[in-house]
Amino acid sequence: MKRSAIGAVALLAALLFLAGLPGCREQREARVPTSVRDAKVKPPVEKPAPELLSTQAAFIEVSQKVTPSVVNISAERMRSAGELGPLFENFFGDLFGDLPQAQRKEHSLGSGFLISADGYILTNEHVVKGAEQIKVKLSDQRVYDGQVVGIDPRTDVAVLKIETREKLTAAVLGDSEALQVGQWALAIGNPFGLDRTLTVGVISATGRTEIGIEDYENFIQTDASINPGNSGGPLLNIYGEVVGINTAIVASGQGIGFAIPINMAKAIADQLIEKGEVTRGWLGVSIQPLNQELAESFGLDQVTGALVNQVLPDTPAERAGVRRGDILLGFNGRKIRGVRDLQQQVAGTPAGEQVSLEVLRDGKRLNLQVALAAQQAQEAALEAGAAPQGEVFGLSVAPAEGNEGVLVEAVDEASPAAAAGVQPGDLILSVNRREVKDLASFDRAVQEARDAKNVVLLVRRAETTLYLAFAAP
Structure with missing residues (x-):
């Protein structure tokens, strides 16, 4: 029995020894196919299209050249928070309502980019709004305290400053007025805290207004991915020039992001740096x-x-x-x-x-x-101003006080006037630019207007005057 065990061990040792020999190793490796790239294993596509290679090289170069000017911004705010959770508040009501509110720190991450070698940084106002402490991290991982130079909430633009004796790498600002739909667009930022992420897309549209984000809107729309944390980072063209500040996304849509045109942002930044506020x-x-x-x-x-x-x-x-x-x-x-x-x-x-x-x-x-x-x-x-709605006519009018206009007493709800938004109490000042002083002049102006293709009323409502137009009956 002992002899059999010893023999088995010896046989196993011999097999292991043989497996280590070069010939045996080559034989074993030959039975395991691999796709490791070496001189003998060629890629599936040996010669990619030159256009793809040049585009790829351009993206790489833009990233390498611009990344040193992109910064990560960490803002710290203090927020009041009740010491009791919502479960206690719902159960006990106002019983503990007089207890002092606890303060807790709230951190947010955003992006920005250097616009001067001495440390001025352009970003979004909402990135630093209400911040009590701001930390700015450069691409080489150095961290500085950031000071707010000025903010403009109406355009969501802010300028920060860091103090350093070293000369920093500033971004090159382009011309957002020259943008065309279909041009390449590259975004660099800090989405979800992921350092200096590059995304690529195109300029989807320019001059976007009525978005409802800011008071003054003239957004660049892009499908380059913009996510939370990208705010304040640069939107770039293929030359590596900054053409916008990445600002917002449409939460319900994929590939719909907005950036503030750099021409507009630079004009705001110049005023903030010069005098700390914006005069329009x-x-x-x-x-x-x-x-x-x-x-x-x-x-x-x-x-x-x-x-x-x-x-x-x-x-x-x-x-x-x-x-x-x-x-x-x-x-x-x-x-x-x-x-x-x-x-x-x-x-x-x-x-x-x-x-x-x-x-x-x-x-x-x-x-x-x-x-x-x-x-x-x-x-x-x-x-x-005031925006009119729809068209006009279907009114009953009465004399107005003074020597100006006629007063609208009633509006037929099924009439074009109602659809236009004409309201009882409006004062009609002119019809087709014919001045109205009283009922007689109103009647004459209406008769003349019947031969026109369209009728235009000028009305006064409270302190506002506005024009309303409709197709002549």
């Missing part, structure tokens, strides 16, 4: 968008520009000769696409600057020179 230009008009009927009634072949429904007294617009009923078509040589676009252009122009306005008045195009004033909060609301 102000024109002094109440404006409203055009619909098809209004555009046709004013002789426009397309719905573009902004309609002036009120010129405020003692304002830049009044001094420049702007009148109620003017269509503003151009601002300083740039076409006005609509109300939001005009607001953006005016607000982005420094107070005191002389600008030109292209105006359509009585079928003729005029150029007016206007020196913008500084905008105040209440003036910003007036500049937005």
Whole structure:
């Protein structure tokens, strides 16, 4: 028995020895196929298309060149939190309501990028809003305290500063006005705390407004992945130039992200660095968008520009000769696409600057020179104007006090006037630009308007005047 056991051990040892010999090892390895890349194993695609290789090389180069200018931002805030959980609060009600509120630290992560070698950083306002302590980490892992130079909540732009004696790598800012839909777009940021992640897509759209994110919107839309933590990071073109600040995503959509154009952000940053706040230009008009009927009634072949429904007294617009009923078509040589676009252009122009306005008045195009004033909060609301809804007619009117207009007493709910939003109490000031002073002048203006293709009413509601248009019956 012992001899058999010893023999078995000896046989096993001999087999192990033989397995270690070169010939046996080669034989065993030959029976295990591998796909390890070496001189004998070629890739499935030996020669990728040159276009793919050059694009890949471009992405790699952009990442290598720009990443040193991208920073991670950690903001710390203090938040009040009840010492009792919601279960206790629901059960005991206000019994413990007088207990002091506990304070807890809340951390958030975001991104930013250096815009100067001496440590100025551009990011989003919401990244640093309310922060009591800000830490900025560079690509080489050095960490600095960040100080807020200035913020602009109305555009979601903020400027930070870090102090260092070393010269830092600043990003190169491009021209967002030159962007075209379909261009490559690369985003670098800190999504979910994952350091300096690169994502690639295209410019999906430019000039996006009415998103409802900020007061002043002119967003670049991209399908380059933007996730929580990307906020404040750069959106780049294929040359590695910053063309936008990654800002927001559509939570319910895939591949829909928005970035603040760098031209707009730079203008804001320059003011924040220079004086710590933003001063916007102000024109002094109440404006409203055009619909098809209004555009046709004013002789426009397309719905573009902004309609002036009120010129405020003692304002830049009044001094420049702007009148109620003017269509503003151009601002300083740039076409006005609509109300939001005009607001953006005016607000982005420094107070005191002389600008030109292209105006359509009585079928003729005029150029007016206007020196913008500084905008105040209440003036910003007036500049937005009031947006009319729909069309007009189906009214009963009565004499108004004074020698101006007629008073709308009732509106037929099934009429075009109701659909237009005309309300009892509105004061009709003109019909097809024919001034209305009383019932007689109103009747004459209505009779003349029946031969027109469209009818345009100017009405006053409270402190606002606005135009309403409809197809003539």
